[in-house]
Amino acid sequence: MEEDKDKFSEWYLRILEDAELIDSRYPIKGMIIYRRWGLFIIRQMQQYLEKLLEDAGHEPTLFPVLIPDNVLGKETEHIAGFEEQVFWVTHAGANELERKLALRPTSETAMYETFRLWIRSHQDLPLKIHQSCTVYRYETKHTRPLIRGREFLWNEGHSAHIDDEDARKNIEEIKEIYGKLINEMLCLPFMVNRRPEWDRFPGATDTFAFDTIMPNGKTLQIATAHNLGQNFSKVFGITYEDEKGEHKHVYQTSYGPSFGRLLAALISVHGDEKGLVLPPEVAPIQCIIVPIFFKDADKERIQKYADKVRKKLDELGIRNDIDYSDDRPGNKFYHWEMKGVPLRIEAGPRDLEKNELTIVRRDTGKKSQIKFDRLCEIPKIFDEITENLRAVAKKKFNERLIKVKSIDEMKKSSGRGILSLGWCGKDECSEKIEKHVDILSVDDGKGKCIVCGKSGKSINSANTY
């Protein structure tokens, strides 16, 4: 995972196939097949996120995948932002449909038609719903599995509020929830960047993006949260009756993480030259047991011992498997390391004699002995692995936060991470900056423009996916 970009891309594509996370040979460009190993991780993320959302009062729902053209087109900025990316269903059987139907690129419009029916009074607010589903965008840029596809898996949340303050409060709640998913569960460092006006979600008054940094120095936007103000409620006629009997338009927010991009970041940030390194919480197999015997005479008692270990792990609720294949132990080690299994348990004649086991951590490669009776300590080891992964990733992330003070420094650092620099606020200067990096956010901090030297604001910038 060196900075050599081609090397990273090669590694990334190879590990997707080798670890059987996905299969990208499906006969439609930008659409992939999720296989067991990748799908399991995504489902773990999804369940974790859904629980956090539902504990905070966001209700699960599921809307149809198709949106009539007149509904999708109601909010003019919104449709302008998506119209080039929409897949259209125009026929059913041999008949042309009366009205063409869009594969949802996102569900604001589909849902807000119904919000009008669901919301009557201030007692119906806040309304907070979410759904895990697939969305469709006809990407014209180069597609990359999990990173930029034409079908992707996400969770999208939508809310309606009495006032702007409550809408903002919801965005803060979402920031906290997504933070837990991204950093606590997946051990990924990230930065929330308030996107500049020209890079907002179509129809939003404000867009916050969750950016992480990939091993090649590019940033990857893994989630967003939008303040929609009253833009949609006015167009869709979503009003509530307040306590005085007055009818008012609701304030809205929408937000979503991409499960595919989170998986891409998880793979890339934690992975190493041996393959995947998975945090225990998302690993399909948390412990792989490898029975080791050199003489056939040992086989039976070693297998018995391995089975006993498996039973113990089952009791502890640890996802595990025994590798009884005919392969040599070395090949087994190599295979399960490549698959990212957090902990390997070797059960050999020596281990059996001492009623212990040899355990090897995937993250550090550290080997140690553990007594059979101490297997209950594995969850604690998992915590250590998780903490270590988070710390190592954070360190790498911090090394890629770079302050630059001149055009030359920017050129030199471009592609190495997130660059913080000063900008006067004028288009002529930002145009020069954007020749080299994309602007992630313009914050309120002060900075001296690296182009003209005038004082202005501080901006974050990077090469982005």
Add this chain to the structure above:
Amino acid sequence: MEEDKDKFSEWYLRILEDAELIDSRYPIKGMIIYRRWGLFIIRQMQQYLEKLLEDAGHEPTLFPVLIPDNVLGKETEHIAGFEEQVFWVTHAGANELERKLALRPTSETAMYETFRLWIRSHQDLPLKIHQSCTVYRYETKHTRPLIRGREFLWNEGHSAHIDDEDARKNIEEIKEIYGKLINEMLCLPFMVNRRPEWDRFPGATDTFAFDTIMPNGKTLQIATAHNLGQNFSKVFGITYEDEKGEHKHVYQTSYGPSFGRLLAALISVHGDEKGLVLPPEVAPIQCIIVPIFFKDADKERIQKYADKVRKKLDELGIRNDIDYSDDRPGNKFYHWEMKGVPLRIEAGPRDLEKNELTIVRRDTGKKSQIKFDRLCEIPKIFDEITENLRAVAKKKFNERLIKVKSIDEMKKSSGRGILSLGWCGKDECSEKIEKHVDILSVDDGKGKCIVCGKSGKSINSANTY
């Protein structure tokens, strides 16, 4: 739920909306919005089924929703069976696509293109995969929420085997797994009917259907399992190398239950005039706690007591809620009965005094007292509820299995359940039978033809959805 058909239909549509299971006001015919109450039940079924499948070695996967027309059209019988029902994506943005793409009506063709790549040798077999997803069929018949829609939720399984015997074994395994889902989890009685040749899945050599009976006497097909023989493997070129190095075509099966139809059956079979009756395992809320106080002076201590009950239920892993709304207790009872919550716990001053609680079963309406310290017995009560629901449904089902011996008897019983009758095997007689009922299966039993009196086979028939 009397036999009056309109009464049942009315009841069914009303409960869907009243209990907020779904919303059918989405602006595309045959496409509905799943709301929390309905979606939760479906997710419970899905998880239960997925666990059974995965424990039996079926691997989860997820294929794209779109299938290129040339892939969908490869197996001629298959496409002939579906072509009138396919939604076609023809445009993306303003451009016409080079090749039109189908919204999957089912995934045989999408998957089998890839099976060819995944299967090389006999060691890759059996290959058993499954996915939970939405499928799309442009139904021209009258649509009914959850029963017949243009978008529906299901799980579909697909397998490839060395020989016909192993394929048949898989169908038996699936029958057992679906049986657990339908009867053990959902407490629904069912019958497996081997469909007559003319009613098989397009491209199959054999189709087994899981039929249940609705309160209006019509049967509802809730799942199917198909033996595909080598029909698809020959067209898609799916071969394996056997131990002698010979290349052979695999044998295949595919199968799937409809989650929407299972939910429809669950609602209809167990429901009563008060509304839903849910088996505890699928209920979003298993216990609703209703605090009861007549004087404001009691309010605080009763709420404290209710909170203590809630904490205990949480510890026991029982999904619960407390109804603290301002409604009168009677209205609360009515509301949660309508929603089908299996057990109501009333906490009043009298209960508190005796350190007990009043519990009311939704299925029987039986009221009893339980000591606070005995709340740990609730899971046992849940088991009793589940058994009772299963037994009551089974009894009703059995009453609807009717043997008829003449055309007149058939006419009288048509619409009352599954009719078993004799048929000589000739078209001219079955045409007369099918004026009144649909043929579900032709089994090997002997029977005297109810039309011509000649001896022949025994058939199951019914009015079907």
